[in-house]
Amino acid sequence: MNILRIRLFTLIFIFFCSTSFVIALYFGSDRINKSRNHFIRIFAPHVQKEMKSYDIGNKNWYVSGFSINSLSLNHRHYLNALLTVNLKSYDTTMSIISIPHFSLKNPKIHIWKDNLYVLDGDQPAIYIASINDVKHSGLVNNKYYFDMALPTDENSFVVRFLNRRNEFTLGRLDSNKLIEAPKLLQGKGDGIMSKDGILLTDNINRKIVYLSYYRNEYLVADQNMKLLYRGKTKDTVNVSKIKVGKPDKNGNVVMASPPIVTNKLAALYNNYLFVNSALLADNENRTFFNGSSVIDVYDIREGLYKFSFYIPDHKNKKIREFNVFGDKLVAMFEDQCIIYELARKYFK
Numbered sequence: 001m002n003i004l005r006i007r008l009f010t011l012i013f014i015f016f017c018s019t020s021f022v023i024a025l026y027f028g029s030d031r032i033n034k035s036r037n038h039f040i041r042i043f044a045p046h047v048q049k050e051m052k053s054y055d056i057g058n059k060n061w062y063v064s065g066f067s068i069n070s071l072s073l074n075h076r077h078y079l080n081a082l083l084t085v086n087l088k089s090y091d092t093t094m095s096i097i098s099i100p101h102f103s104l105k106n107p108k109i110h111i112w113k114d115n116l117y118v119l120d121g122d123q124p125a126i127y128i129a130s131i132n133d134v135k136h137s138g139l140v141n142n143k144y145y146f147d148m149a150l151p152t153d154e155n156s157f158v159v160r161f162l163n164r165r166n167e168f169t170l171g172r173l174d175s176n177k178l179i180e181a182p183k184l185l186q187g188k189g190d191g192i193m194s195k196d197g198i199l200l201t202d203n204i205n206r207k208i209v210y211l212s213y214y215r216n217e218y219l220v221a222d223q224n225m226k227l228l229y230r231g232k233t234k235d236t237v238n239v240s241k242i243k244v245g246k247p248d249k250n251g252n253v254v255m256a257s258p259p260i261v262t263n264k265l266a267a268l269y270n271n272y273l274f275v276n277s278a279l280l281a282d283n284e285n286r287t288f289f290n291g292s293s294v295i296d297v298y299d300i301r302e303g304l305y306k307f308s309f310y311i312p313d314h315k316n317k318k319i320r321e322f323n324v325f326g327d328k329l330v331a332m333f334e335d336q337c338i339i340y341e342l343a344r345k346y347f348k
Contacts, residue, residue: 038236041281041296047309048329048340052090056083059320059334065111066325067131073337074109079118082109087328090339097134112151112203121146126157126173144178150201152223158208160199168195170210172225181225185210193259200268202300209273209300211266214259218273220300231303234296235279237262265293269324272306272347273298276319293319297346307346314338 056073061083064074073083084093097116105122116134118127124145129137140155148160157173163182171180187194193214200209208225211218216233232238237260265276275296280289292310299306311319314333321332327347329340 037279037281039234039281040283041234041294041308042306044307044309044346046343047307047346048311048342050338051328051341052339054085054092054337054339055335056332056337057335059332061332061337062108062321063323063330063332064109066323067111067113071325071328071330071339072109072111076108079104079107079109085337085339087326087339099134099137110149110151113154115151115154117151119149121149121159121161128155141173141176143176144173146173148199149173150199152201152203152206152208156223158199158201158223158225170199170208170221170225172223179225181221184219184221184225184227198263198266200266200273202268202271204270207268207271207300209266209268211263211273211275213261213263215262218298220303229303231298231300233263233275233277233298234281234305234308235262235277237279265319265322267322267324267329268300269326270347271299271301272324273300274322274324274329276322295322311340 060076061073062076064072066072069087071085071087073085075081080096080099082095082097084095099118104118104120104125107118107120110117110119111131114131116129116131118125118137120126122145124141124143125139126141126149127137128140141157144159144161146159146161149157151157152172155175159171159173159178160168161171163169163180167187168185169180169182170184171178185195196214197210197212200211201207202209206223207228208221208223209218214237216235216237217230218233219230220228222228261278263275264278267274275298276293277296280286284294288310292312294308294310296308297306298304311322311331314336317334319331319333323330324342327342327344329342331338331340
């Protein structure tokens with residue numbers, strides 16, 4: 001009888017230990033999945049050097065464009081205010097430009113080459129003028145609505161808009177005519193949000209990039225909206241982590257929980273894609289990661305990840321926008337504009 005009890009106790013003990021071990025492995029692996037994302041980054045040394053910092057007062061200033069030697073900033077609420085930064089001397093000039101179109105609903109200024117564009121997808125309207133003669137502008141679109149637009153040529157634009165099925169779609173707007181490219185943006189069956197992303201143009205090499213907010217995908221197309229290839233970012237999130245709630249009484253669909261963003265910000269210049277990722281790599285220090293913004297660099301000629309570097313937080317605030325032009329990276333914080341110089345040896 002004692003032998004049977006001993007054997008029974010032994011079996012129960014083994015079962016308890018085995019079960020506890022499995023549970024420990026489960027929670028341990030779950031913790032690893034939440035804290036690490038199963039990829040590593042290659043950090044290049046001395047990629048950027050801070051050159052100049054400007055106190056811009058508030059977060060309403062944004063980068064509107066670049067010319068050969070200057071950076072342009074515009075104000076969200078004061079459309080006519082233009083702040084110009086000389087990228088050689090770092091001197092600044094504040095000027096008031098005479099834009100006569102005060103009936104616009106949600107305008108944004110974009111400066112490219114010698115042209116100034118006033119973009120308003122809610123109106124809809126796109127005006128173009130010479131930066132040296134802003135008073136005399138021409139209307140190049142008053143027919144098609146959009147929520148994103150970037151020039152690919154003087155009078156041509158790549159735009160993002162909602163199609164009749166209420167889905168994000170890319171298209172080419174040329175001479176007030178819209179040519180849709182319905183197959184470029186591909187979702188994963190999780191609604192409109194799965195196609196949400198960042199639209200970028202490389203006007204040096206006539207390429208268009210669209211980077212997903214919620215998964216590790218980007219596409220590269222030519223200026224005629226022909227797909228060149230679909231690329232992958234460094235992380236392993238290939239399905240958007242989006243939970244869509246039930247429609248309300250008016251048929252509107254709301255999010256059951258906030259979507260998990262994997263790619264927060266991006267910039268594109270001369271075949272290099274710069275991505276501000278939200279995900280921690282396995283070989284990163286969490287404390288350092290939390291105090292900086294990590295930038296992953298991709299060569300879109302080959303679709304390859306090259307290296308990463310950090311932009312430190314400013315006054316405990318992360319970058320809200322960044323742009324790249326030539327060997328300059330411009331980072332916009334809440335109340336600061338900081339210009340960095342990029343080491344040319346990494347971008348050949």
